[in-house]
Amino acid sequence: MTCSESVTIVSKSTVVPSHPSAMDDLKLSVSDLPMLSCHYIQKGGLFTKPPFNSSTMISYLKDGLSNALTQFPALAGRFVTDSSGYIFITCNDAGVEFIHATAKNVFIRDIISPIDTPDVVKEFFSYDRTVSYKGHFQPLMAIQVTELADGVFISCAMNHSVTDGTSFWNFFNTFAETCRGVKRITISPDFSRDSVLISSAILKIPEGGPVVTFNEKEPLRERIFSFSRESILELKSKVNNRKFSTPASIELLGKQSNDPYKDGKMVSKIENWIRNAVSVSKPQTINKTDSMAVEISSFQSLCALLWRCVTRARKLNSTKTTTFRMAVNCRHRLEPKLNPLYFGNAIQSIPTVAVVGDVLSNDLRWAAEQLNKNVKDHGNDTVRKYVAEWESNPRTFPLGNFDGAMITMGSSPRFPMYDNDFGWGRPVAVRSGWANKFDGKISAFPGREGGGSVDLEVVLAPETMAGLESDPEFMQFVSNC
Known part of the structure; x- marks a missing residue:
């Protein structure tokens, strides 16, 4: 048993798939390999206390995890590098780590009430700041279940070279389904490896393995800014230079809400938010005559507001270059299209x-x-261009704010983060760990109330955060002032 100031580790164990895997090795793609220098993805949900005792809950969750791994056998495997330098996931049923912890002095209000995300939240995640390359030597995933005074936090740390956000939430929601005893799993992941993303190029790994490219110890502040459905509509109306109104039919973040899935409609909903994913690339001059005819989406409006206000808060020289970087989902952009449930990374950073x-x-x-x-320009040709550029110079992804003027948008308000119910209700909140956090890292979450509401997890230098909090243009749209 180990403990910190707030969290006590009760037990650690290994969970394996309920049925042996017959899956062949899966080669890492040109989207997977760059993530070897990134931290494991850390996301999880805060839930109320279940209506049964601790031992029953832990047994129940372990059984559900074992059944979920049968659907996602790659997560129970390990990395192997062959003699030619290619890296694979071997689906050897080595298993994932399951941690049971307690934080009996921590209440739900202690997590959701403070302005800044409290440090104790980071203790709810395992594999803190673990680089994905270490999947050669340790599990590709860990589940930590932390019992609080009046609730429970269920977190997942997943190797970023194995999954992107799409695959992460596909698994997490399947995990919840199997815990509820769902017999017919809604999501059947596609493990095919026959697209342009599978390359003959070899990524040369430095001795000792790759390392992150940002300062993991820089002083930072992190807080959640919430934007209601109404404030998002108002912002979009402003950007599109029209009178603010709230008809039920108005487009909200990809023409879909974040309400719980209904039986039989999971795949179509996933296809919707994949199809409507926002992307960015290099700016080009827009004809002024045509610009007012262009419909700016809700999320593009929100990103523009964030870019402008963070840039102002940084007090940068007017001649300096600033960059807004975003991960682009390529599943629907390639021709032929990838399956919306393609398992792995299918993203490019633009x-x-x-x-x-x-x-x-x-x-x-x-x-x-x-x-x-x-958004409009990032189609099949652009995706393939980025693949060819990487093949000509294989490298890991340089994550960070290198010139003090960069913003990186991660995650997505379209991810089904609240569509998981382990048997006693949906999450009260969604939070993340220390993974891949630096000045200017923003993560977009759906708001719990759905309907197009958005939560932004904003990580900034303390002085920049103070400037953003005092920016009237930004704060007028924030719902949790």
Whole structure:
């Protein structure tokens, strides 16, 4: 038994699939390999206390996890590097780690009430700041269940070279389904490896393995900014220069809400949020005559607001270049399209670049137009261009804020983060660990109430966060002032 100031580890064990895997080795793709230098993804849900005792809950969750791993056998495997330098997931049923912990002095209100995310939340996750390359030597995933005074936090740390956010939440929601005893699993992951993402290029690993490319110890503040359905609609109306209204039919973050899944409709909903994913690439000049005819989406509007206000809070020189970077889901952008349930990483990181003076002196629509143009441009040809560029120079992903003027948007408000119920209700909140956090890292979550509401998990240098909190243009749209 080990403990920290707030969290006590009660037990650790290994959970294996309920049935042996017959799956062949899975080769890491050109989207998987760059993530070897990134931390394991750390996400989890805060739940009320279940209506049964601790030992029953732990047994119940372990059984559900074992059944879920049968559907996702790759997560119970390990990395292997062959003699040619190719890296694979071997589906050897080695299992995943399961940690049972307690934090009996921590209440739900202690997590959701403070302005800044409390440090104790980071203790609810295992494999803290673990680089994904270590999947050669340790499990590719760990589940930690932490019992609180009046609730429970269920977290998942998953190797980022194995999954992106799409695959992560597909698994997490399947885990919840199997715990509820669902016999016919809604999601059947696609493990095919026959697209342009599977390459003959070899990534050369430095001695000792890759390391993260940002300062893991820099002082940071992290807080959740919530945006209601109404504030998102108001912001979108402003950016599109029209009168604010709230008809039920108006587009909200990809024409779908974040309400719980209904039986039989999981796949179609996933296809919707995959199809409507927001992406960005290099900015191009937009014809002024045509610009007002362009419909700026809700999320593009929110990203533009964030880009402009964080840039202002940083007090940068007007001639400096600022970059807004976002991960793009490529499943629906490739031709032929990948299965929406393709398992693995199918993402590319695309920067939108502009001069600080342009971002701050033009109206909000100008910044949004840069993002909107790149959404439309990032199709099959662009995806394949990025694949070819990586093949010509295989490398891990340089994550961080290298010039003090970068913003990186991760996750998505379209991910079904609240569509998991382990048997006693949906999450009260969704939170993340220390993984891949640096000045300018933003993660977008759906709001719990659904309907197009959004939570932004914002990580900034303390002085920049203070500037953002005092920015009236930004704070007028924030719902949890």
